[in-house]
Amino acid sequence: MAQFDDTKLTVAVVGCGIGGLALGAFLSKFSVDNDIRILIEIYESKPEVSSLGSGVAIWKHSWEILQELGVEEDVVKRGFKVPKDGEAHGPIFRQSDQPTEGYDFHNHVMPCGPLGLPRPVLLDLLRTKLSDNCKIHTSKRLTGYTTESGTITLYFDDKSTAQADIIIGADGIHSVTRMTMFKALGETESKDFEKYIQPMWTGTLAYRGGMAKAPLAEAFPDHIVLSNPRSWCGKNKHVVSHPLGPSIGLICYTSQLELEDTDFTEPLIADVSTQEVVDLFKEWEPKLVQLIKRMQSPSRWAIHVVRPLPSYVSGHIALIGDAAHGMTPHQGVGGGQAIEDAYILARILTYKTTTKSTLVAALKVYDEIRRPPSQYAAEVSRSNGMMYEYNHPDFVYNSPGHPDGPSREELEKMGQALGKTFLWLAQGHIRDDWIKAQEMLEKI
Numbered sequence: 001m002a003q004f005d006d007t008k009l010t011v012a013v014v015g016c017g018i019g020g021l022a023l024g025a026f027l028s029k030f031s032v033d034n035d036i037r038i039l040i041e042i043y044e045s046k047p048e049v050s051s052l053g054s055g056v057a058i059w060k061h062s063w064e065i066l067q068e069l070g071v072e073e074d075v076v077k078r079g080f081k082v083p084k085d086g087e088a089h090g091p092i093f094r095q096s097d098q099p100t101e102g103y104d105f106h107n108h109v110m111p112c113g114p115l116g117l118p119r120p121v122l123l124d125l126l127r128t129k130l131s132d133n134c135k136i137h138t139s140k141r142l143t144g145y146t147t148e149s150g151t152i153t154l155y156f157d158d159k160s161t162a163q164a165d166i167i168i169g170a171d172g173i174h175s176v177t178r179m180t181m182f183k184a185l186g187e188t189e190s191k192d193f194e195k196y197i198q199p200m201w202t203g204t205l206a207y208r209g210g211m212a213k214a215p216l217a218e219a220f221p222d223h224i225v226l227s228n229p230r231s232w233c234g235k236n237k238h239v240v241s242h243p244l245g246p247s248i249g250l251i252c253y254t255s256q257l258e259l260e261d262t263d264f265t266e267p268l269i270a271d272v273s274t275q276e277v278v279d280l281f282k283e284w285e286p287k288l289v290q291l292i293k294r295m296q297s298p299s300r301w302a303i304h305v306v307r308p309l310p311s312y313v314s315g316h317i318a319l320i321g322d323a324a325h326g327m328t329p330h331q332g333v334g335g336g337q338a339i340e341d342a343y344i345l346a347r348i349l350t351y352k353t354t355t356k357s358t359l360v361a362a363l364k365v366y367d368e369i370r371r372p373p374s375q376y377a378a379e380v381s382r383s384n385g386m387m388y389e390y391n392h393p394d395f396v397y398n399s400p401g402h403p404d405g406p407s408r409e410e411l412e413k414m415g416q417a418l419g420k421t422f423l424w425l426a427q428g429h430i431r432d433d434w435i436k437a438q439e440m441l442e443k444i
């Protein structure tokens with residue numbers, strides 16, 4: 001695209017997932033608000049913007065900033081309930097890994113619940129907020145980039161190239177942008193950086209699928225899955241069920257802690273049969289097995305994470321979303337963190353003092369503001385997963401029936417601890433972080 005003289009920056013965004021689209025939408029809005037021209041080129045490897053994945057929980061912090069894009073009316077029109085301050089029921093935690101009826105051990109009440117959106121709806125909402133200066137280029141898989149003599153060149157697998165003033169890696173957990181960044185740092189700074197190139201397998205597999213609500217309600221009118229999100233807990237496995245519009249989403253997790261940080265050699269995402277998932281949970285309570293038997297088109301995802309990075313930026317390159325802090329899904333905040341990264345970064349890039357010559361320092365502000373909270377989110381998420389599967393150092397139990405199985409009192413105590421880990425999701429505001437960032441930008 002031709003670059004006009006009044007263009008402040010040309011931003012190449014690699015990846016058109018939640019983070020990439022949110023960045024495009026926020027950059028579009030703040031460019032108009034600040035009366036500046038920024039060209040945004042989003043490069044997506046797939047032939048179209050993906051509709052893969054099920055529900056995404058949008059917590060208060062992320063919802064507040066999404067509202068700045070003016071999406072609320074559309075969300076309501078599409079029939080989703082927006083988060084409001086006031087008591088909200090979160091997931092109910094349930095002891096389930098025994099062949100008899102289980103029991104709820106913690107009914108979580110939060111100061112503000114999340115908005116549950118199907119991922120394709122979220123992507124669609126963001127897409128409607130892109131300006132004419134934001135273009136999506138599909139079937140463009142980044143293979144690497146160079147930053148020689150002040151020129152940034154992106155290379156794609158169709159042999160084409162592109163140039164930009166800045167690259168934002170929003171290319172997910174297996175980010176080529178992160179790999180290129182840390183490979184270069186490994187060569188020029190220290191070999192230590194090489195450990196950040198590849199993500200790490202957690203030893204956990206997630207089997208994702210769903211089912212229509214109506215036939216389930218007809219067969220089991222009082223089934224507990226119909227009303228609330230639930231975490232069905234047990235030793236080394238757990239299941240999350242959540243009502244989502246006319247559907248029920250189901251994610252069944254199995255973990256082998258001893259396999260953490262080993263290579264996962266099979267396909268990262270694979271279709272599996274419903275029977276394969278049923279077999280994994282056949283010793284669990286009948287109410288859950290009933291559900292899993294109805295799971296449609298399940299797919300198996302190998303859950304990888306990014307080791308806590310020492311920086312999300314290097315020169316004119318920055319990472320957002322899973323590329324920067326791919327985390328376990330056990331608090332349902334990965335997508336929200338990508339949106340929050342996008343908001344702060346878009347604010348910084350469109351700020352009056354940010355120019356090509358101050359870009360390196362401005363990106364360091366992004367790193368300072370966003371790295372601590374997103375890495376905290378990753379840590380809490382990991383810790384929660386350990387609790388759901390009775391492997392947390394403070395709550396190690398076996399399945400019921402074993403001498404070291406959990407008592408109801410012990411699980412209730414763990415439920416209290418779990419409840420506390422959700423409190424931060426309703427505290428503070430991302431706009432306050434932006435005020436802090438602004439003060440830092442003024443000192444550059």
Ligand SMILES: Cc1cc2nc3c(=O)[nH]c(=O)nc-3n(C[C@H](O)[C@H](O)[C@H](O)COP(=O)(O)OP(=O)(O)OC[C@H]3O[C@@H](n4cnc5c(N)ncnc54)[C@H](O)[C@@H]3O)c2cc1C
Nearest residue numbers: 015017018019045057142171172321322329332334335336
């Ligand atoms: C089982 C499970 C459940 C989850 N539940 C929740 C939840 O309830 N709430 C929540 O907030 N989060 C949840 N998450 C996490 C959430 O899905 C991610 O954190 C979020 O999708 C990250 O967004 P992203 O844009 O950073 O990456 P992605 O969504 O992975 O998008 C990356 C994009 O980059 C593209 N891409 C990749 N490589 C290249 C390349 N080389 N060149 C060009 N394009 C490329 C991809 O095709 C993709 O479109 C869950 C994750 C899992 C696995």
